Amino acid sequence: MAEITARKSLSGRNVFTMEIKIEKTKTPKAKPVDETKLGFGHIFTDHMFVMEYDTGKGWHDARIVPYGDISISPAAMVLHYGQEIFEGMKAYRTPDGSIQFFRPEENFKRMNISAERLVIPQLNVDDCLQALHELVKIDADWVPHTDGASLYIRPFIFAADPFLGVRPGDKYYFMIIMSPSGAYYASG
Incomplete structure (x- = not known):
């Protein structure tokens, strides 16, 4: 398995503390054979991270589960008022085979800025980094080896x-999905 470059958490801790339940897939998908033809955003890894928020309970039930469809109410606020935020980042394989990210903590800080603006509960950045590292560690074989390709992380x-009314929500989901990808634009 590839080494994922270690880093200190933002608080200076070396050890992450969030409990993440892990359920590995029983039916792994075939990985792309030709990494030069990955395209962008249509192939997904075997696993995803999910965490829920409820007013009064806060963020809870962190888990890594097999990638799959989710079920939400047709009246879910996200569908009617677009109460959603996202970021995008990449994991790269280095020549020595290790996996590196480019400043993922900055993506999660930006996510919290957006969350504050939309009155969405903010996340603990260290918990987000832990979730990211655990998820990429489990699906490390999905990080492409080809120059110019990467593992896109959403x-x-x-x-x-x-x-159907307009107000801040009481229930949220935080998720991370990943997609091995080539260049976003065909020209690079």
Whole structure:
């Protein structure tokens, strides 16, 4: 398995503390054979990270589960008022085979700025980094070896309350999905 470059958490801790339940897939997908033809955003790894928020309980139930469809109410606030935020980042394989990220903590800080503006509960950045590292470690074989290719990482939060009025939500999901990808634009 590839080494993922270690880093200190923003608080200076070397050890992450969030409990993440892990359920590995029983039916792994075939990985792309030709990494020069990955395209962008249509192939997904075997796993995803999910964490829920409820008013009064806060962020809870952190888990890595097999990638799959999710079920939400047709009245979910995200569908009617677009109460959702996302970021995008990449993991790269280095010549020595290790996996590196480019400043993922900055992506999660930006996510919190957006969350504050939309009155969405903010995330603990160290918890986000832990979730990211654990997820990439589990799906490390999906990080492409080809120059110019990367593992695109999409963290996002959305309001799931079944409510048609306008107000901040009481129930949110924070998820991270990943996609081995070539250059975003065909020309690079």
